[in-house]
Every structure is written in structure tokens, then in C-alpha cells.
Amino acid sequence: MTKSLFPGFDGLMTLSRREGVDVRPTLLRVLTDLYVQTSTHSDDEQRQFVELATRLIDQVDDATRAAVKARLAVYPHTPVPVLQKLGLVATQEGRRVPVAREIPAPPAAPLPPRERTDAEQRMAANMAMQPKEAAEIHDMFFRAGASERALILHNLAQTPLKAAPRIPTVRAKRAIQILEMAAIAGDVESFAFELGDSLILPSRVAAQTVDDAGGEALAVAARALDMPSPVFQRILLFFKPEIGTSVNAVYRLSRLYDRLSDRAALVMLAAWRGSTLAVTRAKYQAGLHDGERQRARAGAAQTRQSMQPGAIPPRRTGTDGSSER
Numbered sequence: 001m002t003k004s005l006f007p008g009f010d011g012l013m014t015l016s017r018r019e020g021v022d023v024r025p026t027l028l029r030v031l032t033d034l035y036v037q038t039s040t041h042s043d044d045e046q047r048q049f050v051e052l053a054t055r056l057i058d059q060v061d062d063a064t065r066a067a068v069k070a071r072l073a074v075y076p077h078t079p080v081p082v083l084q085k086l087g088l089v090a091t092q093e094g095r096r097v098p099v100a101r102e103i104p105a106p107p108a109a110p111l112p113p114r115e116r117t118d119a120e121q122r123m124a125a126n127m128a129m130q131p132k133e134a135a136e137i138h139d140m141f142f143r144a145g146a147s148e149r150a151l152i153l154h155n156l157a158q159t160p161l162k163a164a165p166r167i168p169t170v171r172a173k174r175a176i177q178i179l180e181m182a183a184i185a186g187d188v189e190s191f192a193f194e195l196g197d198s199l200i201l202p203s204r205v206a207a208q209t210v211d212d213a214g215g216e217a218l219a220v221a222a223r224a225l226d227m228p229s230p231v232f233q234r235i236l237l238f239f240k241p242e243i244g245t246s247v248n249a250v251y252r253l254s255r256l257y258d259r260l261s262d263r264a265a266l267v268m269l270a271a272w273r274g275s276t277l278a279v280t281r282a283k284y285q286a287g288l289h290d291g292e293r294q295r296a297r298a299g300a301a302q303t304r305q306s307m308q309p310g311a312i313p314p315r316r317t318g319t320d321g322s323s324e325r
Helices: 009-017 024-035 043-057 062-073 080-085 118-125 131-143 146-156 169-185 188-199 203-211 216-224 229-239 247-259 262-306
Strands: none
Touching: 024 043, 024 062, 024 146, 043 062, 043 080, 131 146, 131 216, 131 262, 146 216, 146 247, 146 262, 169 188, 169 229, 188 203, 188 216, 203 216, 203 262, 216 229, 216 247, 216 262, 229 247
């Protein structure tokens, strides 16, 4: 079994088939960013990239295709089929087509903000994640490494997926104070309880966020509460000693936190909440399936008991009192 270039990527492709929601541009950007991070790739990684990229290039908008084309044009190890798909390589000769330098466009005057129309508001309301899709994003994030998590969070800010509503300011400030005191005291139980209560998370997800060794999940939760950066750094130092004792780890997470947008954190929060519904549905569906099998077995057993082997079937009597054989 080969290692996937992007764990959970194929599962997220189901998002692209939903009416009104198109996350294929985001998926292509993430895939490209992951591929150009390293200079060497195995045959399996190259094959996966060619299959996914060539499939998505024809399905995205012009702006996304241009951005991906710019990244791959300067990357020296872009596979030839992808270069051909982007028009960077002659189809027959297999040689690179020289790319003209981009002509700088004059800066456009900023447009005044406008209110969304009723149709746009209805469309945005229909873009909420389904439980299965939320579970896929949740699992993909917690399985990913540090660099992949940063890319996922960066691209979540650009998706049309509906974000969770902001935590009320008064409730968020109270939660930040309680979390900081619990972190300084090393009270893991109180910290996890307050985090789940303030973000409306089930205890399972709150514990998973607190126990996350990388610290990125805790950064997402803190950003969803709009926690000040110095408070987040103090929590890292006191509550996460395995991170607080590493200067590089603290610097990396502090830099990630300062660059993390509110929207990305709230979209991930929505995925964490929705993933619980998927787990609950799967549990009850399994229980219903087991119940159906038990009833089917019981019915079959009663049918077998009603006619034992070797038993003489009862005689039926006719209308005139004579027996029928």
C-alpha cells in the first residue's frame, strides 16, 4: 500500500460534487504547495500528483489555474504531463515553452464594500458542511504534519464553506481568563472542560485538542476565542512543557498563531463540531444494523422450530369429514 501524497485528499473530493460548493480550486492549490516543497519525489508520489493535478486543472477557474501555473513553471521537477496540461511544454517535443514575463497591471481602485444579495445569502447558508465532510476535514487535520496543517489552515480561509459563528465577546474574555489560570496551575481537566464549554465542543474533541502534541489544534481553538497572542504564548510555556522547553517550537507556533485568520479557525471549528454528528450517526447506524440482523436470525430460528425434521405434518380435513392426503 503506497503512502498518499496528501492524506484525506481523495475523501475531500466529495466536497467538489456538492451543488453550490466548489472546493476544487483550494484542493489544487494545496496539492501544488505540498508538491513543490521538496525537490525529490518517489514514483508513487509523482504518479499521484499527475493523476490529481491533471484532473483538477480543467475543473478550476482561470485565477487558480494561473496561480498554479506560475508555481509549477519555476519548479524544476514538475512532471511533463502536468507541464503539457498547463501549456508550458510542447505536446510533441516535450520541451519547455518559454514563459513571457508578466506585465504589471496598474493598481485598481478599491471597490466600496457592498451588501450581499438575498440570493447570495441563501447560497451561503446552503454551504454548511455535511457531517461526513466535516469528519474528513477533522481527520485530515489531526493526521497531518506541522507543515501540512499550516497549509490546510491557510487554504481554509479561502474556501466557501460556512464558518462557525463567533464566540460572544463577554463569553470569550471569561474563557480566556479561566484557561490561562488553569494552564498556569497545570489543571488539565479544568482546561479541557472550559475549552469545550466555551467553544461548544464535545468532550472527545476538546480532549483531542488539548492532547494534540503539535500544538496547532490549540492555536486554532485560541484563535476562535480571539485570544491575545501573549496569553497564547504563556499557555504554551506553562501548559505544554514539551513545547515550552523548545525555543523553535514556541517560535513556530507563535508565528502560526499570528498569521492564522479568524475565518480559518472558525471554519475548522465548524468541522470539529460537525464531525461529532458523523461519529454519532455511524454508531447508531451500526446499532440499527445489528438489531436488524438479530431480528432476522430470530425469525429464521422460529421458522425452523415450527417444522422439525421427521415430524408428520397434520392432516387436513375436507368439508365432508374425509381426510385429505
